[in-house]
Amino acid sequence: MSNKRTLDGFFKPAESKRPKIEASQEVSSHASYPYPIPHLPCSITDALGFAPAAEAKAINDQPDLDLLHFQPYIPKDVQADLFKFLRREFFFYRVQYTIKRGSIQTQINTPRYTTVFGVDETSYFGVDGSLLESKTKQPVPKDRYKCMPRPLPQCLDVLRKITEGTAGETFNFCLVNYYANGNDSISYHSDDERFLGPNPAIASFSLGAKRDFLMKHKPAPMSMSEPAKPEAKPLKLLLASGDMILMRGTTQTNWLHSIPKRKGADSGAGRINITFRKALVRGGTENYYQYNVGSGGIFRWDNKKQEMVSWKATEGSPTPGPPGTVSLTA
DNA sequence: ATATATAAATGAT
DNA sequence: CATCATTTATATA
Numbered sequence: 001m002s003n004k005r006t007l008d009g010f011f012k013p014a015e016s017k018r019p020k021i022e023a024s025q026e027v028s029s030h031a032s033y034p035y036p037i038p039h040l041p042c043s044i045t046d047a048l049g050f051a052p053a054a055e056a057k058a059i060n061d062q063p064d065l066d067l068l069h070f071q072p073y074i075p076k077d078v079q080a081d082l083f084k085f086l087r088r089e090f091f092f093y094r095v096q097y098t099i100k101r102g103s104i105q106t107q108i109n110t111p112r113y114t115t116v117f118g119v120d121e122t123s124y125f126g127v128d129g130s131l132l133e134s135k136t137k138q139p140v141p142k143d144r145y146k147c148m149p150r151p152l153p154q155c156l157d158v159l160r161k162i163t164e165g166t167a168g169e170t171f172n173f174c175l176v177n178y179y180a181n182g183n184d185s186i187s188y189h190s191d192d193e194r195f196l197g198p199n200p201a202i203a204s205f206s207l208g209a210k211r212d213f214l215m216k217h218k219p220a221p222m223s224m225s226e227p228a229k230p231e232a233k234p235l236k237l238l239l240a241s242g243d244m245i246l247m248r249g250t251t252q253t254n255w256l257h258s259i260p261k262r263k264g265a266d267s268g269a270g271r272i273n274i275t276f277r278k279a280l281v282r283g284g285t286e287n288y289y290q291y292n293v294g295s296g297g298i299f300r301w302d303n304k305k306q307e308m309v310s311w312k313a314t315e316g317s318p319t320p321g322p323p324g325t326v327s328l329t330a
Numbered sequence: 331a332t333a334t335a336t337a338a339a340t341g342a343t
Numbered sequence: 344c345a346t347c348a349t350t351t352a353t354a355t356a
Contacts, residue, residue: 099353101338108337187336214347234347263345 021081028153030129034091034298034311040155044085047078051162053242062235063217064254072242073166073205079242083207086155086272087301090115092178092308095294111261112184113299113308116292117156118173119149120195120279145282147289156274159205163276167246169201171276173284175292179211179259180308182267188216188256191247195284196277201248203276206239209269213237213245215257 021043027036040048053075056068074082092113098105119131123140126132131140131149152160156174164170179185191202216234239245247257259273279285299308 097354099337101352106338111337185337187338189335260346 021085026154028151028155030151032148032150033153037089037153037155039153040158041081041085044078044082045158047075048158048162050075052166052244056246059235059237062232064250065215065217065235066247066249066251068246068248069237070166070244070246071240073244074207074242076242079207083241083272086176086207086274087178087270088303089155090176090300091311092176092299093293093296094299094308095291096296112186113178113180114292115176116174116288117150117152117176118171118279118285118288119151120281120283120285121172122280122282123149123285125151146286147293149285149289159274160276163203163244167201167203167248169203169248169278171203171278173277173279173288175275175277175288177273177275178308179209179271179273181270182262182264184259185261186259188214188258190218190252190256191275191277192252193284193287195279195281195287196252197280198253199249200252200277201246202252204245204247205274206243206245206271207241207274208271209266210238210240211259211266211271212262213239213257214260215255218254218256 021041026039028039029036052070052073054070054072056070059065059067059069072079092115094113095110096107097110098107100106119125122134123131123144124134129151131144132138133140152174156176160171160174177186191200214234214236217232237245279288298311300311301307302309
């Protein structure tokens with residue numbers, strides 16, 4: 001289609017206003033994706049060259065705590081575009097399960113949307129997108145994984161590389177969470193799974209709505225009767241769009257963190273959280289895909305409804321976005 | 331089975 | 344009422 005202005009177009013201001021972000025023609029495709037994911041628009045990629053946009057504030061004045069807070073990391077002028085791009089292009093899952101409370105079955109909707117990319121260090125993706133063994137460079141046996149690992153799409157891989165440079169660490173996994181509103185949350189936990197190794201570094205990005213991030217030291221193991229320890233007050237950080245926190249050292253083994261539910265002001269706005277981490281062994285891959293993808297359906301952002309809607313995997317109807325040339329892999 | 335994890339429910343300010 | 348801290352219930356390893 002031609003970009004020449006027509007008389008018709010002249011009287012349609014909506015047409016000229018629309019493309020705020022230049023659409024990228026290329027996409028990341030992979031057999032494990034429900035549909036191809038567009039590459040990052042170069043306006044965003046270019047701006048990311050200036051990241052980190054601020055020097056980090058070190059937060060290490062408490063026992064076993066070692067973290068850096070970049071406010072922001074993503075340059076201000078593209079932070080909103082990046083948020084919208086990712087929310088629009090990614091496929092999400094809302095893991096649900098049922099439990100019995102007393103006698104009544106209740107359905108639990110995991111209070112956030114999730115999606116995940118990556119594979120642990122024992123494997124990597126070849127240029128054609130196939131999984132290879134790190135050790136032998138041979139194809140991994142078909143039954144090695146119960147899940148189907150997904151390579152990072154280009155748009156995340158760009159961010160990954162920049163983050164690796166800042167952190168002085170390498171990452172092979174990317175977890176993406178979407179907190180649709182103040183009712184979405186995650187309760188206190190640590191990212192201290194064994195498959196991450198002893199002192200995992202985790203880079204966590206915030207985009208979209210501001211949310212509180214609470215951290216508290218793990219309770220000391222209860223010893224016999226005597227020492228009732230006074231629990232220290234949780235540390236509260238307000239995470240804004242474009243911020244990044246790098247958690248390292250002994251932080252994960254000794255601290256818990258959470259995103260609590262929030263009412264009021266920002267409660268209607270969505271927040272995307274992106275974490276980069278490194279899984280060392282197979283178990284990490286299985287775990288992450290099990291708990292962040294599960295077996296439920298796909299959700300996508302509906303710009304008209306301004307909410308996540310379940311996405312029908314009807315044949316051949318891929319992205320609402322522009323069809324482009326297909327790159328072989330991320 | 332003991333321990334850990336997670337979200338809901340409850341109680342307090 | 345919103346937030347915070349604690350407890351409860353269940354699941355899973």
